[in-house]
Amino acid sequence: MNILLIEDDEVLADGLRHTLNNSGYTVTAVSKGMYAKQLLQAQGFDLIILDLGLPDIDGMQLLKSLRKLQISLPIMILTARDSMNERIEGISQGADDYMTKPFDLKELEARLNALVRRCYGGFSNFIEVGPLQLDTSCGQIKVNDELLSISAREMAVLELLMLQHGKVVSKDRIAQQLSTSGDTLADNAIEIYIHRVRKHIAPYNVSIRTIRGLGYLLEDRPADKKDE
Amino acid sequence: MNNFSSLKSTIVLRMIIPIMVFIILIECAFSYLVTLHNVNETYDRWLLNSARSLEQEVNVIDQKVSVKLSGSALKIFKWDDVGSTYFNIQTESGNILVGDLPLMDKPGQANGQARLFSNILLNGEKLRMVSLNVSAGLPEAVLINVAETLDRRNERFIEMLITDLAPQLFLTLIIGALLYKGVDRVLKPLHKLTDYIAQRSPSDLSPIPDDDVFDEVVALTDTINYLFAKLSNSITSQQRFISNAAHQLRTPLAGLKLQAERAQREKNIETMRPALKQIQNSADNVSHLISQLLVLARSDQVDGRHSFHRLDLLDLTKNICMEWVPKALEKDISLSFESLEKDVFIQADPILLTELLANLLDNAISYGHQQGNILVKIVKQPTPCLILEDDGPGINESEYQKVFERFYRITGTAGKGCGLGLAIVKEIADLHLIDLDLGKSDMGGVQFALNFKQGYSN
Numbered sequence: 001m002n003i004l005l006i007e008d009d010e011v012l013a014d015g016l017r018h019t020l021n022n023s024g025y026t027v028t029a030v031s032k033g034m035y036a037k038q039l040l041q042a043q044g045f046d047l048i049i050l051d052l053g054l055p056d057i058d059g060m061q062l063l064k065s066l067r068k069l070q071i072s073l074p075i076m077i078l079t080a081r082d083s084m085n086e087r088i089e090g091i092s093q094g095a096d097d098y099m100t101k102p103f104d105l106k107e108l109e110a111r112l113n114a115l116v117r118r119c120y121g122g123f124s125n126f127i128e129v130g131p132l133q134l135d136t137s138c139g140q141i142k143v144n145d146e147l148l149s150i151s152a153r154e155m156a157v158l159e160l161l162m163l164q165h166g167k168v169v170s171k172d173r174i175a176q177q178l179s180t181s182g183d184t185l186a187d188n189a190i191e192i193y194i195h196r197v198r199k200h201i202a203p204y205n206v207s208i209r210t211i212r213g214l215g216y217l218l219e220d221r222p223a224d225k226k227d228e
Numbered sequence: 229m230n231n232f233s234s235l236k237s238t239i240v241l242r243m244i245i246p247i248m249v250f251i252i253l254i255e256c257a258f259s260y261l262v263t264l265h266n267v268n269e270t271y272d273r274w275l276l277n278s279a280r281s282l283e284q285e286v287n288v289i290d291q292k293v294s295v296k297l298s299g300s301a302l303k304i305f306k307w308d309d310v311g312s313t314y315f316n317i318q319t320e321s322g323n324i325l326v327g328d329l330p331l332m333d334k335p336g337q338a339n340g341q342a343r344l345f346s347n348i349l350l351n352g353e354k355l356r357m358v359s360l361n362v363s364a365g366l367p368e369a370v371l372i373n374v375a376e377t378l379d380r381r382n383e384r385f386i387e388m389l390i391t392d393l394a395p396q397l398f399l400t401l402i403i404g405a406l407l408y409k410g411v412d413r414v415l416k417p418l419h420k421l422t423d424y425i426a427q428r429s430p431s432d433l434s435p436i437p438d439d440d441v442f443d444e445v446v447a448l449t450d451t452i453n454y455l456f457a458k459l460s461n462s463i464t465s466q467q468r469f470i471s472n473a474a475h476q477l478r479t480p481l482a483g484l485k486l487q488a489e490r491a492q493r494e495k496n497i498e499t500m501r502p503a504l505k506q507i508q509n510s511a512d513n514v515s516h517l518i519s520q521l522l523v524l525a526r527s528d529q530v531d532g533r534h535s536f537h538r539l540d541l542l543d544l545t546k547n548i549c550m551e552w553v554p555k556a557l558e559k560d561i562s563l564s565f566e567s568l569e570k571d572v573f574i575q576a577d578p579i580l581l582t583e584l585l586a587n588l589l590d591n592a593i594s595y596g597h598q599q600g601n602i603l604v605k606i607v608k609q610p611t612p613c614l615i616l617e618d619d620g621p622g623i624n625e626s627e628y629q630k631v632f633e634r635f636y637r638i639t640g641t642a643g644k645g646c647g648l649g650l651a652i653v654k655e656i657a658d659l660h661l662i663d664l665d666l667g668k669s670d671m672g673g674v675q676f677a678l679n680f681k682q683g684y685s686n
Contacts, residue, residue, distance in 0.1 A: 082522075084579070102515045168550035209557075213565025213604075214550050217557075 001116060002044065005029040006036045006062075007051040007078070012101075016049070019105060025112075033057035040071060047115065052079040052090070060093055067094035074115045078103075127162050130206040130220045134162045143204055150200050153178060157193050158201070161208065161218040170215040198223065235418075239411050248404045252397065259393045267385045271376075272345055272358070278305070279360040279374045282317060286362060286370055293319060293366055295326045311377035314350065320369045332373045335359045354378055417445045425452070433460040469634070473521050476635060476646060477514060484510040513646065520648040523583050524634075527655045535579075536660075541572040541680070542606055545614060548582055549604055552589045560599045563589070567606040574612050574680050576660055584656040587649040588616050588676055594644050596620040601671060612680040617669035628666050 003020060007013040008031045017027045028043070030036055033054045039045075048066070052059030063075065074096045079086060082100040090098050096118075097111055127134040133142045139159055141148045150158065160177045161169055174190050194216060198208050207223035208216050282305075285295050295317050297305075306313050316327025324331060335346055348355050355375040363369035424436065433456045438449040484507055491503035549565050556563040592602045596618055605615040623631055623638065630636050632654040635647040653676075657664040662678050669675035 102511065166554060168553045170546070170550065211550070211553050211564060212562075213567070214546060214553065214563075217553060 001025045001046050003027045003047045003049060004036065004039060004045040005049045006033060006054065007031065007049070008053070008055050009051070012051075020109075020112075023109060033059070033062045036062065037066070037069070040066070045073060046120070047112070048073050048075045050075055050077050050095075052077055052081075060089065063090070063093050063095060074119045076112065076115060127165065129162055129165050129218060131204045132158075132162065132201065132206055134159060136163070148200065150197070154193055154197050154200065158197050161197075161216065165218050168211050168215045168217045173215070236411055236415055240408060244404065244407050244411070248400065251400055255396050255400065256393065259389060259396065263385060263389045263392055267381055267388060271381050271384070272356070275356065275358045275374055275376060276344065276360070278313070278315075279358050279372045281305075282315065282372050282374065283360065283362055286317065286366065286372075288366060291367055293325065293368055293370055297326055308376070308380075310383065311379035313374065313376045314355065315372070315374045317370055317372050320371070325370070327373070329373050329375060332357070332359060332371065334361065334371055348375060350375065356381070414442075417442055421445060421449065433457075433463075469524075472635060473517075476517060480510045480514045480517070484514070517646040517648070520646055520652060524648060524652050524655060527580055527583070527652065527659055535577045536575045537578060538573055538575055539578055539581075541574050541576070541581075541612055541614065542567060542569055543571070544578060544581060545585065545604060545606060548585045548589070552586070552593070556589075556593050556602065559593060559596065561593055561596050561602060562600070563602045563604070565604045569606060569608045572606055572608050572612045576680075580656045580659065584653050584678075585614075585616075587653050590645075591649050592616065592618045592620060592673075596673070600673075603671065614678040614680075615675060616678075617671050617675035618673040619669070619671040620673035622668060622673045623666070625668075631666070632664075 001024070003025050005013060005016055005020075005027050007016065007029060010031075013029045013031065017029050020027045028039065028045075030039060033056055036048075036050075040048075048071075050059060050063060052063075054062070059077070059079075063077065066075070075094065077090050077095045077098045078101055079090065079098060080101050087098055096115055099108055099111065125135055125137045127136060131143050132148070134140070135142070139155070141150075141155060141158060141162070148155075148158075156177050157174060160174060171190050174193075175185055178189070178193070179185055194208055194210075201207065202223060205220075205222045207219050207221060209219050209224065211217055285297055285301075286293060287296070288294070305315070314327070314329045316329035316332070317325045318327075318331055319325060322331060329350070332348075335344065344358050344360065346357050346359065348357050355377055357373055357375035360372040360374075361369060362372060421436070435453040435456060436449050438446050438453065487503045487506040487510065491500045491507070494500040494503065546565060549563060553563050589602070596602065597620060600619050602616070602618045605617075607613050607615070627638060631638065632650045634651040636651075637647045654664060656662075657678060661681050663681055665677040665679065667675045667677070
């Protein structure tokens with residue numbers, strides 16, 4: 001993976017070059033916007049990291065002109081400005097993702113991976129929580145390569161929780177998911193389903209935590225006594 | 229003709245000149261009428277005297293009226309340096325005893341008195357005539373008519389009019405000139421004020437002396453001074469803030485620099501690691517501080533209220549809480565939400581309100597115990613109210629006021645954040661007209677109550 005890094009701050013450029021090289025990318029760094037165009041035409045790159053605060057040319061303008069030249073590589077922009085307007089403008093001018101400075105290295109790498117996957121790799125169709133594996137393309141949930149035997153509705157609930165793994169899912173959202181078939185749910189229907197799903201996943205040390213007043217959270221750890 | 233941009237020209241053209249014109253017209257009209265009346269009165273009286281002098285010449289001879297006028301008397305009588313005089317004396321029966329006027333009708337009555345004067349036309353000339361009826365001691369009444377041309381009167385009229393009017397007009401014009409100069413003088417304080425402000429340096433915001441004579445100018449000066457004071461305060465507080473912020477940044481940067489130098493002195497990576505970890509911590513702290521400063525600056529904006537929307541406080545709060553649950557769980561803290569309402573609508577800036585809640589939650593999590601509890605509640609009556617309480621260490625009542633100050637740290641909490649969290653909460657609360665209440669929670673820790681005073685709930 002060849003990355004073109006357009007960054008004028010020496011310390012930042014140096015740091016990025018070394019860390020990304022160590023992570024398996026090949027990074028070429030330039031400090032001026034005008035070199036970027038020349039290089040892009042000379043060499044083949046797979047991804048561009050562009051800092052918007054360049055000294056010689058307005059980063060946003062460079063972004064616009066790159067897109068105008070039909071350069072369709074994925075572009076990640078780095079910016080010190082984190083206002084909503086700036087983000088929206090960056091994306092609408094053609095950037096694929098943005099990171100505000102200062103950023104966590106781990107987050108940058110995760111997002112670069114996501115960009116690469118999106119543009120070059122197929123989707124990772126699997127979501128894993130503990131030993132549970134959700135195949136998003138067909139909605140099947142397997143554990144240790146065997147299909148989990150649960151009812152369709154219970155599957156729907158568990159699928160939603162796995163898709164939103166790490167985030168709290170509200171009761172309303174679950175209700176929405178369950179009533180796509182059009183029939184209405186009884187008041188405590190959701191509690192019942194959650195209770196059933198808990199029973200199914202308990203043996204695998206995966207649990208659903210109740211967040212009072214807010215919803216449910218799927219966790220990769222054994223259940224708490226109070227959530228029974 | 230209606231758009232004068234200058235106060236002076238407006239006063240002059242809209243006020244002084246019309247008044248002057250009005251006064252002059254009145255003067256002229258009045259003088260004309262008065263002079264006319266006076267001239268006529270005077271000459272009419274002389275005319276009457278002439279007629280009366282002729283009366284002396286009427287006598288009775290042989291029981292018949294007759295007049296004997298010598299030639300020289302006649303000459304004297306008729307002599308006129310300007311214009312001509314005519315006369316006759318006629319009997320009641322219609323005989324002209326003497327004179328060069330034709331027969332005249334006896335003048336009628338006016339207001340019960342015998343009218344003496346009339347205007348007649350003789351040979352194309354306009355004449356003023358007096359007709360005196362004499363009957364005392366005479367067998368027959370005679371009518372004495374004396375008429376004169378108007379030349380003398382007209383001459384005299386013009387003379388008198390000019391004598392009367394000229395000084396008046398002259399005086400009026402002088403007054404006009406004085407008024408015009410007066411306008412200048414009245415407007416001078418304004419010019420003085422303008423010049424004074426113009427020659428001051430643009431960064432000079434000290435009060436303007438308001439020792440002027442005129443109330444209106446004093447009022448203007450006072451208002452300008454008030455604005456200067458406000459601007460000055462704003463600039464001062466901004467400067468103070470920037471200098472505070474700069475100082476706050478120096479300490480973590482000093483730590484960073486020191487740890488970097490320390491790391492370089494180490495021989496192997498293992499001994500370097502602790503220093504490098506500290507560097508990372510410092511960098512994170514500085515980053516956090518800067519973010520908080522930016523939020524503070526953003527909530528300081530004067531026109532912040534323009535980005536207020538109608539939003540559902542319930543919805544917003546639930547979403548924010550859901551986002552913070554994972555972070556709370558890192559310390560095994562249980563974050564829960566309570567409300568009996570379906571929706572609670574308020575006017576607010578969603579971004580700022582999110583910042584406010586984020587800071588409260590961040591504090592609760594940072595300072596809370598492991599396996600602690602945080603509860604967020606929303607009630608609707610009487611006004612929308614958001615309550616956040618926990619079972620953490622709480623805040624001492626003596627520090628209730630101070631915790632909202634910028635950069636204030638509760639003793640013993642140094643290192644956990646930068647001291648701006650609650651200052652941000654307070655700024656945003658003030659902007660939204662929220663009544664911010666701090667107290668002890670039944671759960672054991674602190675309780676923050678946010679009362680939305682502008683509460684209207686739909």
